[in-house]
Amino acid sequence: DTVLTQSPALAVSPGERVTISCRASESVSTGMHWYQQKPGQQPKLLIYGASNLESGVPARFSGSGSGTDFTLTIDPVEADDTATYFCQQSWNAWTFGGGTKLELK
Amino acid sequence: EVQLVESGGGLVQPGRSLKLSCAASGFTFSNYYMAWVRQAPKKGLEWVATISTSGSRTYYPDSVKGRFTISRDNAKSSLYLQMNSLKSEDTATYYCARQKSFNYGSYYFDYWGQGVMVTVSS
Numbered sequence: 001d002t003v004l005t006q007s008p009a010l011a012v013s014p015g016e017r018v019t020i021s022c023r024a025s026e027s028v029s030t031g032m033h034w035y036q037q038k039p040g041q042q043p044k045l046l047i048y049g050a051s052n053l054e055s056g057v058p059a060r061f062s063g064s065g066s067g068t069d070f071t072l073t074i075d076p077v078e079a080d081d082t083a084t085y086f087c088q089q090s091w092n093a094w095t096f097g098g099g100t101k102l103e104l105k
Numbered sequence: 106e107v108q109l110v111e112s113g114g115g116l117v118q119p120g121r122s123l124k125l126s127c128a129a130s131g132f133t134f135s136n137y138y139m140a141w142v143r144q145a146p147k148k149g150l151e152w153v154a155t156i157s158t159s160g161s162r163t164y165y166p167d168s169v170k171g172r173f174t175i176s177r178d179n180a181k182s183s184l185y186l187q188m189n190s191l192k193s194e195d196t197a198t199y200y201c202a203r204q205k206s207f208n209y210g211s212y213y214f215d216y217w218g219q220g221v222m223v224t225v226s227s
Contacts, residue, residue, distance in 0.1 A: 031211045035214075042200055043150065043217055048213045048215070049208065049211075054215070086150055088150070088214070090211045093152070093164065093166065094212070096149055099149045
């Protein structure tokens with residue numbers, strides 16, 4: 001299985017730039033996608049294909065990377081961005097990272 | 106508007122069976138791969154099953170292979186998950202999700218239902 005590793009938590013101040021990383025145990029090419037999940041809600045797609053912004057998602061969100069190292073960037077961070085962010089690969093079946101909980105100071 | 110509405114969850118004893126359903130609307134159901142993804146309480150997301158547009162191909166992780174069966178009825182725009190030999194570790198919220206391809210053979214989850222809770226306990 002392709003294992004995705006994310007840092008568990010981050011804390012930033014509103015208006016700052018934050019990068020959330022995801023490392024794959026093997027190359028997934030650009031088959032990496034990012035989701036936002038707020039408490040009590042279903043996940044919401046933000047980025048697909050490593051760097052493509054899903055329709056309706058604010059341009060403050062961006063994605064980059066290929067191979068094994070990927071990044072989700074939020075710039076600038078807003079209070080409403082408090083959530084858990086999951087990466088997911090689709091190169092070898094489908095697996096998710098453990099999630100990064102983003103808190104605002 | 107794309108809508109996915111799950112049903113069929115509840116409390117079930119270990120070793121018993123349960124069948125989940127997902128009613129889809131707002132898109133041409135037969136054109137999309139569909140999937141089930143679960144989330145144990147306070148835990149991350151785990152892909153559970155995927156089915157092709159016609160239903161001829163199905164995919165499972167080892168954790169549920171041989172116990173869970175995904176199926177679909179394109180005439181009814183409905184997705185199903187038959188869960189047999191349930192274990193306590195199957196306790197989770199189960200989400201129905203639409204899958205979309207951005208490259209041949211590479212699918213992501215673009216719409217999710219609200220989820221349905223399944224609790225496996227004696």
